[in-house]
Amino acid sequence: MSATASPAxxxxxxxxxxxxxxxxxxxxxxxxxxxxxxxxSDLNIDGNRILAGLPxxxxxxxxxVPPDFSRWEMLLSGMVESIQIAIASTIVGALLAIPIGLAxxxxxxxxxxxxxxxxxxxxxxxFHEVIIAIFFVKLFGFGPVAGLLTLAFSSAIFLGKMxxxxxxxxxEGPVEAIRATGASFGQVVGYAVVPQVMVKSLGVxxxxxxxxxxHSTVIGIVGAGGIGQTLSASFSRYDFDFSSAILLxxxxxxxxxxxxxxxxxxxxx
Amino acid sequence: MKANANQRRxxxxxxxxxxxxxxxxxxxxxxxxxxxxxxxxxxAAVWSVSALDIEWAFFADxxxxxxxxxxxxxxxxxxxxxxxxxxxxxxxxIATLGTMISIVLALPVAFLAARNTTLNQxxxxxxxxxxxxxxxxxxxxWGLLFVAIFGPGPVAGICAVAARSVxxxxxxxxxxxxxxxxxxxEAVEATGAGTFQIYGIAILPQILPVLIGTSIYRWDINVRxSSVLGFVGAGGIGLLLYASINQFAWSQVLVILIAILAIIIISEALSAxxxxxxx
Numbered sequence: 001m002s003a004t005a006s007p008a009x010x011x012x013x014x015x016x017x018x019x020x021x022x023x024x025x026x027x028x029x030x031x032x033x034x035x036x037x038x039x040x041s042d043l044n045i046d047g048n049r050i051l052a053g054l055p056x057x058x059x060x061x062x063x064x065v066p067p068d069f070s071r072w073e074m075l076l077s078g079m080v081e082s083i084q085i086a087i088a089s090t091i092v093g094a095l096l097a098i099p100i101g102l103a104x105x106x107x108x109x110x111x112x113x114x115x116x117x118x119x120x121x122x123x124x125x126x127f128h129e130v131i132i133a134i135f136f137v138k139l140f141g142f143g144p145v146a147g148l149l150t151l152a153f154s155s156a157i158f159l160g161k162m163x164x165x166x167x168x169x170x171x172e173g174p175v176e177a178i179r180a181t182g183a184s185f186g187q188v189v190g191y192a193v194v195p196q197v198m199v200k201s202l203g204v205x206x207x208x209x210x211x212x213x214x215h216s217t218v219i220g221i222v223g224a225g226g227i228g229q230t231l232s233a234s235f236s237r238y239d240f241d242f243s244s245a246i247l248l249x250x251x252x253x254x255x256x257x258x259x260x261x262x263x264x265x266x267x268x269x
Numbered sequence: 270m271k272a273n274a275n276q277r278r279x280x281x282x283x284x285x286x287x288x289x290x291x292x293x294x295x296x297x298x299x300x301x302x303x304x305x306x307x308x309x310x311x312x313a314a315v316w317s318v319s320a321l322d323i324e325w326a327f328f329a330d331x332x333x334x335x336x337x338x339x340x341x342x343x344x345x346x347x348x349x350x351x352x353x354x355x356x357x358x359x360x361x362x363i364a365t366l367g368t369m370i371s372i373v374l375a376l377p378v379a380f381l382a383a384r385n386t387t388l389n390q391x392x393x394x395x396x397x398x399x400x401x402x403x404x405x406x407x408x409x410x411w412g413l414l415f416v417a418i419f420g421p422g423p424v425a426g427i428c429a430v431a432a433r434s435v436x437x438x439x440x441x442x443x444x445x446x447x448x449x450x451x452x453x454x455e456a457v458e459a460t461g462a463g464t465f466q467i468y469g470i471a472i473l474p475q476i477l478p479v480l481i482g483t484s485i486y487r488w489d490i491n492v493r494x495s496s497v498l499g500f501v502g503a504g505g506i507g508l509l510l511y512a513s514i515n516q517f518a519w520s521q522v523l524v525i526l527i528a529i530l531a532i533i534i535i536s537e538a539l540s541a542x543x544x545x546x547x548x
Contacts, residue, residue: 036369039362043423043504053419060417084317091314126533127526130409130497134514139334144321191294218407221500225321228410232501235413243414247406254405 064244071242075249078220078227083253085147085226086212092148093155093212094205100156101163102189107175108167117164124157129215133224144225151212151219158211162204163197170196203265210261217250341519349524353509357528360505361536363423363498364491367430372484374431375438379476380468382439383446396443403436408494412503423504426495433494434487438480445479446472482544489533489540496529 019025069075103109104117129150136146136153174192183191220228227246234243295303380386382396411432415425449472457471499507506529513521 032369036366039366043359043362043366045424049422050419050424053424057418060414081321084320087313088317088321091310091317122534123530126493126530128493128497130500131510131526131529135338138338138514139331140327141324143324145323145327148318148321148323214405214407218409221409221413231410232413235417238417240417247410250410251402251405255401258405 060240063240066241067245067248068241069245071245074230075227075246078230078246079249079253081144082216082220082226082228083213085144085151085216086209089148089151089155089216090205090209090212092152093208094159096152096156097159097163100160101167104160104164105167107172108189108193117160121157121161121164124153125161129154129219130222133219133222137223142223142225147216147219147224147226150224151215154215155208155212159201159204159208163201166197166200167193199268203268206261206264206268210257213257214254217254338519341517342523344520345523345527346518346520347524349521350528353506353525353528356499356506356509357532359423360495360498360507361492361532363426363430363495363503363505364488364536367427367495368434368484368488368491370427370431371434371438371487372480374435375442376480378435378439379442379446382443385449386446386468386472396439400436400440400443403432404440406433408433408491409497409501412498412501416502421502421504426498426503426505429498429503430491430495434491437487437490438483441483442476442480445476449475478547482547485540485543485547489536492536493533496533 019028100117100121103113104121106114109117132153133146133150136149140146140149170193174196175188178188178192216226216228217231218228220226220230221232223229227250231243231246231250234240234246378396378399380396381388381392382400384393387393387396408429411429412425415428415432419425419428453475454467454471457467462470495505495507496510497507499505499509500511502508506525510522510525510529513519513525
């Protein structure tokens with residue numbers, strides 16, 4: 001910045017780059033390209049097979065196009081089963097979530113119990129519902145019970161985690177006030193914790209009901225009941241017009257569930 | 270209680286107010302609605318459980334089955350670990366490539382589905398329809414569909430992950446576009462910029478943090494999703510897991526589960542770290 005020479009003003013404008021410098025941008029995109037090349041070659045992706053798939057995709061779509069709702073009774077019973085699994089698992093999960101949530105809240109539970117509950121949450125959350133469903137299918141046989149228990153398990157962990165976080169974020173004042181009256185642990189929970197976390201927990205519960213509805217459509221693939229079982233069967237029989245009917249029904253139901261969940265949570269607030 | 274008391278004072282009919290001897294937390298009306306809610310919940314639970322035709326006999330020996338399973342699983346067969354490595358990498362590839370494709374596809378869909386950037390009512394409906402369809406079908410079900418198209422293998426998995434993620438990313442980005450600051454759009458508009466210049470220069474920089482954050486978040490969900498895509502033949506570690514379960518090779522299953530646990534926890538931590546750096 002010398003005073004004598006007039007500064008060279010740029011004659012063109014470029015929007016500021018996200019990467020700070022051109023070099024960094026180049027390195028980023030080079031890394032992306034390198035990764036794509038490496039992964040594609042690593043996966044042995046066969047271009048010919050993808051090309052061969054395109055006409056097949058057209059064929060499948062053509063066969064899907066008038067969705068076949070003639071077997072609506074089967075469709076309906078599968079859907080109702082999925083909804084039942086979703087409702088029952090949300091309720092069972094919510095009941096189980098209460099002890100998990102209390103145990104995993106750092107400000108209420110003793111240290112060893114806290115670590116145990118947190119570890120349980122971390123491990124339980126990791127596995128996909130379908131993996132958990134396999135185990136419940138092994139233990140309880142094929143059918144909706146396995147689905148119910150799977151979703152109850154994963155809901156309990158999800159709701160427990162959210163509950164624990166709400167409890168940790170609540171105001172300490174009411175807890176101290178109730179404790180000062182000589183209240184027992186149960187009374188502290190009932191009069192100081194529950195009023196503070198109730199509304200938010202109900203919102204999370206409704207969200208989870210909606211999520212369970214979505215998950216209940218998929219666990220049928222490993223034999224855990226619901227519409228997923230019907231869908232998977234229709235795919236393996238190349239019964240694509242029935243599959244598309246099921247897919248459209250699932251999409252409608254999930255959209256409806258999402259709309260309901262948004263509406264209910266907005267009313268809660 | 271308070272409102273009640275005030276009313277009485279206004280009326281002035283009662284000279285004396287009746288005070289309760291005991292503190293009650295809820296009014297009778299509140300208690301009634303609470304009971305009704307509980308009753309409704311119980312009814313829903315009973316209806317959904319009873320209609321499922323549960324074979325209660327299965328519960329009787331479930332604990333024995335569980336004990337048996339654990340016994341068969343332990344100790345994990347660590348010699349199997351080298352076999353697991355390649356499918357694990359494949360799983361991460363499926364998640365990453367699928368997410369990359371979905372970012373590219375999600376941007377135009379997001380612009381279509383946002384009210385302030387869509388062209389007309391028809392394109393808005395199209396955008397929304399893509400969002401709903403993509404989001405309401407689970408990744409695994411997308412996997413079923415793409416396996417039917419491309420045959421079993423990672424390509425079907427990548428397409429499935431991409432198909433499900435488009436809706437997820439586009440929905441959040443579309444919400445960000447709708448909340449974009451109008452001043453910047455006007456400023457760029459005033460320079461005589463075309464529609465796409467406005468999108469690129471006024472809107473894109475504002476939504477970029479959301480786009481990047483959402484994509485990274487979706488990536489770590491996708492690692493979890495692609496761990497089971499193999500169940501329907503769409504590649505990744507799920508294939509091996511499914512095969513091991515069907516062979517009752519439980520000590521092998523345990524090794525695979527531990528491996529899945531490791532990559533999911535690592536990817537979750539990585540995603541959380543990168544997102545905390547960005548925002």
